[in-house]
Amino acid sequence: MKTKRLLLSLVLCALIMTGCASRAQSAVYDSGKSYDGNVTSSLESPSVAAMPEDMSFSAAAGGSAQSATDATADESNQMIVKNATLSILVDDPSQSLSDIMQMASDMGGYTVSSSRYRSYSSSGDTFPAANVVIRVPADKLNTAMDQIKAMTGDAAKYVTNESVTGEDVTKAYTDLQSRLRNLQQAADELSKMYEKAEKADDVLAIYNQKMQVTEQIEVIKGQMQYYEEASATSSITIDLEAKASVQPITVAGWQPTGIMRDALQALVNFLKGFVNFLIYFVIVALPILAIIGLPIFFFVRWLVRRSKAKKANRNQQPPLPTVK
Incomplete structure (x- = not known):
């Protein structure tokens, strides 16, 4: 043993x-x-x-x-794991989201996740937006990205971000x-x-x-x-926003650029914010001030009048006789 x-x-x-x-x-x-x-x-x-x-x-x-x-x-x-991200502007983010999911399925891929929501522009307005993550065969990555960018109508103008990363495993x-x-x-x-x-x-x-x-x-x-699975398929993350959310300022058909555009946008934002403040003040603040302030006002007024009345009564009293 x-x-x-x-x-x-x-x-x-x-x-x-x-x-x-x-x-x-x-x-x-x-x-x-x-x-x-x-x-x-x-x-x-x-x-x-x-x-x-x-x-x-x-x-x-x-x-x-x-x-x-x-x-x-x-x-x-070689086994290369590729991932891509795209941020694009489209007319209808919800419809484009459905088209992207269908495209991934037609290419032999699948949808990992998707979401629809509303985003806020710099002016405070809300617009529809969406996000989707898909996986497609690695050899069809470029084709898929070209089709997604084509949904914008003008890739040079409406593709705001594009990146592709690779990892050699x-x-x-x-x-x-x-x-x-x-x-x-x-x-x-x-x-x-x-x-x-x-x-x-x-x-x-x-x-x-x-x-x-x-x-x-x-x-x-x-x-x-x-x-094996990561190198066989590539992930694409797409952020979709409505074109209306980034519409440029137009003055009589003229679209200012650079500092002038930023200054006009700041002015428009200020005026919108000021008008919104007045609306909230009239609808919300005034009724609250009336409910709380009026009783306080009348109570203070009553105290002032009472104090004046007491002072007047003291002044009207005859002087006390002096003792000789």
């Missing part, structure tokens, strides 16, 4: 040494790249948790000599593949040792190690699936 325990310890040590060697290879590979391999946080995806040092098989996920070959992935197989995906292979090899070795174990303590120890390795395998598979 002692021989079996010794054999188990030797196998565990061998796997740990293999993992340490693979980590060193991974560090050398990282120093030769010009981009950061830590893409998990930027993608806001479920991360593969760092394995505790006290787990016997955690180091086996690092990779063997074969991981160095896999790390140099062919550029033709090729290295991260390749590292996960290497870790997965090593963990699967470790799981196979543990299965063989589990079948040969006879003592209950050995069976329990091997079983616990096998469960830990299996859990790590499932986490890595989930991460790989996320990268």
